Amino acid sequence: MLGILIGIAAVILTAGLGLGSQQQVGAQISALGSNLLIVSPGSTTSTAGIRGGFGSASTLTTADAAALASKVAAPDIGAVAGVKTTSLSLTNGSTNWTTSVVGTSESWLTVRSRTLAGGRFITAADNADQAPVAVIGSSTATQLYGSTDAVGQTFTANGIEFTVVGVLATAGSDSTTNLDDQAIVPISTEANRLVGGTSKNSVSTIYIQAASAGQLSAADQEATSLLLQLHNISASSSADFTISSQEALLSTATSVSKTLTVLLTGIAALSLLVGGIGVMNIMLVSVSERTREIGLRKALGAPPGAIRRQFLVEATILGLAGGLLGAALGIAGAKVLPHFISTVLVVSPLAVGGSIAIAVAIGVIFGVYPAARAARLAPIDALRSE
């Protein structure tokens, strides 16, 4: 009983864990935007020693981003958003809030699959004008303005007064950053008025959205050859940038969570097996404890079928009780566990229903043998056993 109880709870928890991690990964990846390619400066190839580590060199520029956006050179690329990120302190009166300031173009919203909660997004005109306007995340808005509507409010960064023209809709957080705590400004404003200096035309990341899901690899190739050409690099092996696709991330993530699921399923199956043996033992014990009862019932005229049926019903009830209790334990565990470990547990009705069904099946399967044994006993032999 305890075995099957723990077995079922384990199944529900592991299924919940697998599902949770899958959903978490899926949410993180879809938070990046759909059909997305991410161009990062630097190279991951081992021969790239002189260029330093991944992401450290500022080899991508606003010009690269502009070139990639060309429909002629790269017809499979739908939208491009170069991003230049700096961390700055934003001031509203006496309130200070340090957040990441993201300089980008008007296409960022589409490329990152974000929506606005209010106001408008930055425009091409804002970029042309190096306008001091900003679209801020919902957390940032709360930090700076509390509950008042952020649209139309102002803040100061690096001595420049920005006007908030829009607020992003809540998106949660991915593994590293809070997607709701950032300020989006025109990239030209950031480059010229906030950062300046020699690196003012460099970007930290270029996000490329393929025109459609089917054009993702074509877009990847176009972006690679275009950037190699722009950077005067002949061999793709010595590229000073890296393009990673959301797909690649997704497949890595799913393969990881698949391994996890297989592992967890193995553990769950094992505990179910142990639970099944437990049920069988209980049935065997109850048979020997109740041998006299069986003998008596047979003596009073119970046909072997009735005895078998009685034991099967008992096994089923036992399995069902174990399944239900196990499910309750599992659901309770799924509620409590996330407080101790930082994982998301998703209790799926399928896992609960399925494991209860498994418990009943185990009860019946392991009830067959003891029931058959009980029914085979000669009435008087059973009655005599003390």
Add this chain to the structure above:
Amino acid sequence: MHAAPTSAPRGVGVGDPTDSVPVIDLHGVAKIYATGALSVRALDGVTLRIDEGEYVAIMGPSGSGKSTLMHIIGCLDVLSEGAYHLAGEDVSELDEVDLAQIRNRRIGFVFQQFHLLPSLTAWKNVELPMIYAGLSKGARRAKAIEALRRVGLDDRVDHKPGELSGGQQQRVAVARALVGDPALILADEPTGNLDSTATEDALGLFDELHDQGRTIVLITHELEVAERARRIVRVRDGRITSDSAHPDVGRDLVPVGARPGAHQAGAGT
């Protein structure tokens, strides 16, 4: 090889115009228990014939094989040698389901150790045979309570065996044996735990059942109990040592029960 005197009633019975097929017909029956190297012949060549409507007492010292004989008669055990015909049917040719049905419909058994289920109340114990006879719950309860009333336990219907005295438990066992109106009642020491008043009540009940035409076989140690029967079979070491009509039978009774098997075969006290 089988003792001639004990087979005598059989021969006479065949010629008796009042009966056709005997209810119980054992011929050369042996039961051998093999425990380890030792094998015990609990029954050793028993030939016994009991006709419908007979009231037979089986007597004998402890360990003589009385219960074993009763279990064979009740189809609760299989015999090692010989043949057993129950109401004309060869028991060895019946399958488990047939035997279950025979035990259920035709035989009421009172066990020496009562064998009540401790978790069930008195009436639930009594209703057990009727469950397998397929009666509705309402009918089962009504009949169970009626049977308990007949044994004088109608005020203990909802008591569990643990809450009853030994004599009361025995009476529940008797109620369970007669609840299904079986034609054959086999009782292994049904009065063993009863005081003289209760014994008298129980014997009155058996008399009543006998008067209704039921065949009754009961095991007892007490001569006064055996004397209520019309025929006394004595057993020793697995053999029948005497099979006699009760001395009073000829005087008291119309000849239905007056088996002329009154051969005094050997001195079995």
